[in-house]
Amino acid sequence: MLDRLRAIVGAGNVLAGADAASHSRDWTGSYTWSPLAVVRPGTTQEVAAVMRLAHEARVPVVPVGGNTGLVGGTKAPGQLMLSLERLNRIRALKPEARVVVAEAGVVLARLHDAAADHGLLLPLWFGARGSAMLGGALSTNAGGSNVLRYGSTRGLCLGLEVVLPDGRVLNLMQELHKDNSGYALKDLFIGAEGTLGLITAATMKLVPAPRAHATATLAAPSLAAALTLLNRLQEVTGGLVEAYEFMPGGYMDRLAQLRPDLGQPFAERHEVTILVELGATAPRDAEPRPDGAIPVVDLLEETLAAMMDEGAVLDAVVARTEAQRAAMWARREAAAELALTRGPLVDTDVCVPLDRVQDFLHRMPLRLAALDAGATDLTVAHLGDGNLHYTVFPSTATPELLDAIRSAIEDVVAELDGSFSAEHGIGLSKLASMRRRKDPLVLEMMQAVKSAFDPLNLMNPGKVLPQNPEETRP
Template identity: 65%
Template sequence: MSLIQDLIPLLGQPHVLTGPDMARYARDWMGGYQGTPLAVARPGSTAEVAATVKLAADHNIPVIPISGNTGLTGATYTEGGLLLSTERLNRIREVRPASRLAIVEAGVILSHLHDAAADHGLYFPLWFGARGSAMVGGVLSTNAGGSNVLRYGSTRALCLGLEVVLPDGRVLNLMSELHKDNSGYDLKNLFIGAEGTLGIITAAVMKLVPAPRAHATATLAARSLPDALELLNRLQAATGGLVEAFEYMPADYMARLERVRPDLGIPFPAHRACTLLVEIAATAPALTAETAQGTLPLTDLLEDTLAQLMDEGLILDAQIARSTTQRAAMWARREAAAEIGAAVKPMIDSDIALPLDKVESFLTRIGPRLAQIAPGAETVTVAHLGDGNLHFSVYPGDPSKALYDRVIHAIEDIVQDLGGSFSAEHGVGLSKLNSMARRKDPVALDLMRTLKQAIDPANLMNPGKVIPPKNTAPEDPAKDPTE
């Protein structure tokens, strides 16, 4: 009997897909990776996931989990493996408002969790563009980030408990609701961010927080990145840590924005070096109930703080949003990043993390290097500056693979030298395997191989992802990124 024949009685014919029915699973959403799965299995319960994994193991067929298919690294690509879709594990099992937690299955769409929390005046503080498609299993498996990390942390910080199907089909029950638990090794964090290479996450206990009742938003011009970091710390001190977003858009970003989206406007034409989008948010009524004068104390607090910082010369200019329309206009400039980034081809993009005080060093050093390697190349820089997370894109004009590699190496050289990471929030998948081989501490890499071998000795869980092979450079099956 083939694996497919074994799966049909287990899951039912409609939940074992082959041929053209696999199309929307086999290709990643960016269209960079087109795989050829053996089949797509859609188990409807943890027990069915476990039985599916067990059957695949019996047949020695790799299992590749897929949930919302919104990843950016080819982590769900497979030739011949079984794609295991968690989309039918879509129950929000429970929301416990008093304990501020939600018990959810891996196929729950992020925005559904947002809605369920909102019904109780609560918020699940993980927020990014793909929230209408991304699912809990995927955000856990990639330790997804987004625009609230500065305040609430990445996915890892929001997870209390996990349920995982192990490579041999056993179910590991770590569905803890506890805020303290020192009973042995921290297994939970091993599976978060492992991209399905150690097991398949089927359910989780996620933290909820009180929903912010008000936001105050401003666009600022600062003189320099060190000033920007000082500004962030001063804003945190003045507000008691209420900063939710601190986004950086320098001159190259503004130049491209002006060209591609002139309708959005340039906030400070005379001060383009360092434009910042700042947002604070509060739950406390003292900051969120309108004053007798009809103003919002939170906005007053932001305004007073910015006035003080402007007096000190730390801010060159500032605009405060006075309406939701103005707030939306400010965010529109930041959220145009994907659109204006993709407006020019070929594009070499990156997702790097740096120590907070090293972002300027990176930008100071990469400029002259690029001038040597790719003279005249345009760049576009945008950052979650409060997290040290930089999306730095290079547009070399010339689409040759050799130039592409030279630019990536130059970026990685400086990032590594500054103690940064080549992957901040998107993960490794296939697209960063070569970076892992080149840049990861060899002892760390070796330990990862030891763990993978110990937990998945048959190498059947999403094989070939995250950890590069030991002695050979991995092949990236992505379409040529310079095309």
């Protein structure tokens, strides 16, 4: 097998044994494994040849990009890992048509830079953008702060190139804004975490890059007030809100403890701290006035001032320099570090309807206290999407307690008509939730799709769809 792989991609691009050590754990450290080998094809044709070979030999294939996932989606014990890192060409960037055609192994930050050269933005933006790759972002339908304004990764993708489990290349590449010729196959592969086929390239929409930002950190008396403010800002600006990030009091406390270097926005402690950012492209919003003032910044400041008069904002600071803006974002982007650097923990990524975020935060502490009086929690949220990253640190680490906590969170999410997985995906870590919470008929139809595309169950087997109880263990 290894020899045949070497014949396809060259000896230097088949890593086994100690050479594959860097591909034997995930970013969080929760999952470790020993792959059969890591193969690094450099072209779609090489990917196809590798897949044909694996298909003939009935060897399971696990795709990997930047390996920044949070749900164990790249665990590959004894399986063949197919790394997309060498499939990293930007095939075309068309500024007039506002599209970029890129391969799966292109790091997001490189796409951001390439688009910025033309005054454009790929609005797929999250903490790991410096190492996450396009293919992984598509395979997980990755979210982030900008979904609020620009929609999901699925919505940003116009075309896909996919290698099927048997090595055939499915060409769904196009740059059309409308196409109703048959079923939405493209949307199936996006978010399938490599279980239906392997994404090798995509055509992505670009948007005009904001020419001015207005960024502020503010304190609100309640979440309800914060949501009123969001609606007001959208109304006043005509939908320019690019990010609306919620950091509760407990988050700010932990930040003060673990990252005192990042500072605190306010002298007083507040229960509801919000990072808001507007992005303006139009000259009437973005071009400095004769006195140097930026209209969109004034608009934000005026709206916050009016809301303070109404009591809906308690305090606010507007960024006046790029450094101030960066400092505000650093406090938000420390979230992964704050949450994941202390184990054991139960980390979740849930979504509830916008008007029920408060309910979630009211109900959880009561449930948690009943299970484990010593537990603490940490929340940070993309409030504009109803998407909460809620992490629990239990006082002991028995599998039973961890599972009971996860189940209690799922209970509350289900009561509020939410989803137990908003933007990180399922991988291995949420298989138990899929089994417990997903409608059995929905699971049955998903399994029917899986069988239609991958009848031999060779593509990232055991991920996304629950099969047996054992596979959920890290």
